[in-house]
Amino acid sequence: MPLLLLIAQQSAHADLWAFVDERGVTHFAAEQTDARYQLFFRGTQFDSSRDGSQGASRSPGALPAAGPRLLAFFDISPDYKRVKHHLRASASHQGVDYELLQALIATESGFDAGAVSPKGAIGLMQVMPATAGRFGVAADARRTVAQKLVDPAVNVSAGTRYLRYLLDLFPGRLDLALAAYNAGEGAVQRAGNRIPAYKETQNYVRTVLGLYAQLKPPAPALAQRAAPGRVRMELSGSALNRGNLPAARVAPPQNVTEPNPNE
Numbered sequence: 616m617p618l619l620l621l622i623a624q625q626s627a628h629a630d631l632w633a634f635v636d637e638r639g640v641t642h643f644a645a646e647q648t649d650a651r652y653q654l655f656f657r658g659t660q661f662d663s664s665r666d667g668s669q670g671a672s673r674s675p676g677a678l679p680a681a682g683p684r685l686l687a688f689f690d691i692s693p694d695y696k697r698v699k700h701h702l703r704a705s706a707s708h709q710g711v712d713y714e715l716l717q718a719l720i721a722t723e724s725g726f727d728a729g730a731v732s733p734k735g736a737i738g739l740m741q742v743m744p745a746t747a748g749r750f751g752v753a754a755d756a757r758r759t760v761a762q763k764l765v766d767p768a769v770n771v772s773a774g775t776r777y778l779r780y781l782l783d784l785f786p787g788r789l790d791l792a793l794a795a796y797n798a799g800e801g802a803v804q805r806a807g808n809r810i811p812a813y814k815e816t817q818n819y820v821r822t823v824l825g826l827y828a829q830l831k832p833p834a835p836a837l838a839q840r841a842a843p844g845r846v847r848m849e850l851s852g853s854a855l856n857r858g859n860l861p862a863a864r865v866a867p868p869q870n871v872t873e874p875n876p877n878e
């Protein structure tokens with residue numbers, strides 16, 4: 616069995632936890648990192664009568680106990696709708712699965728173009744200015760690299776180029792490419808080409824792979840998903856980086872333009 620298919624099938628069996636914050640943004644995690652998280656998806660199926668918090672009191676904005684569609688927030692989130700054409704363009708140009716970009720951005724920023732992490736990662740794909748510089752984003756007389764990264768077109772283009780580089784650096788190992796996106800390729804290499812022993816990175820990889828497997832499951836999982844008795848959950852809003860929660864927001868530029876390929 617191809618390794619990527621094996622990883623996708625294994626991640627489809629992983630539990631996913633989530634909570635909705637006061638802004639209506641959904642946070643995902645591979646484990647219950649604090650009391651706010653509720654079980655969103657268990658393995659390849661979710662039975663609301665078994666796995667939901669039936670009858671439990673919930674604060675405003677908490678996850679619903681059940682709902683008709685898994686990850687339906689992609690269909691209703693205005694933040695996602697505003698930028699999905701940038702995902703399509705970059706996925707096509709770089710040869711990266713669109714669903715992988717969806718899963719990564721949902722985990723990184725919850726499709727919040729103005730998200731800034733405590734470590735200084737910016738925008739939809741939480742790109743560090745230094746990393747953007749490596750992949751062609753340069754300051755000019757009008758904007759710094761950091762300011763450019765708030766532009767969804769520039770951010771998704773630079774982030775996808777970096778992800779493509781990592782996929783090529785760790786061929787056939789999507790798990791290592793994602794670990795490198797979170798912790799840096801040097802950390803993965805120093806760990807002997809394994810996922811580093813950082814809990815945040817390990818959870819990050821599991822979360823992205825889990826979402827990716829649900830957005831683009833292998834054929835056996837699709838057949839199980841269609842079977843009677845499977846219940847899916849609906850969330851409002853979108854996911855937020857549960858490892859690098861944004862500390863601040865910066866306003867997106869008024870005139871968003873497509874990135875210059877020569878930047």
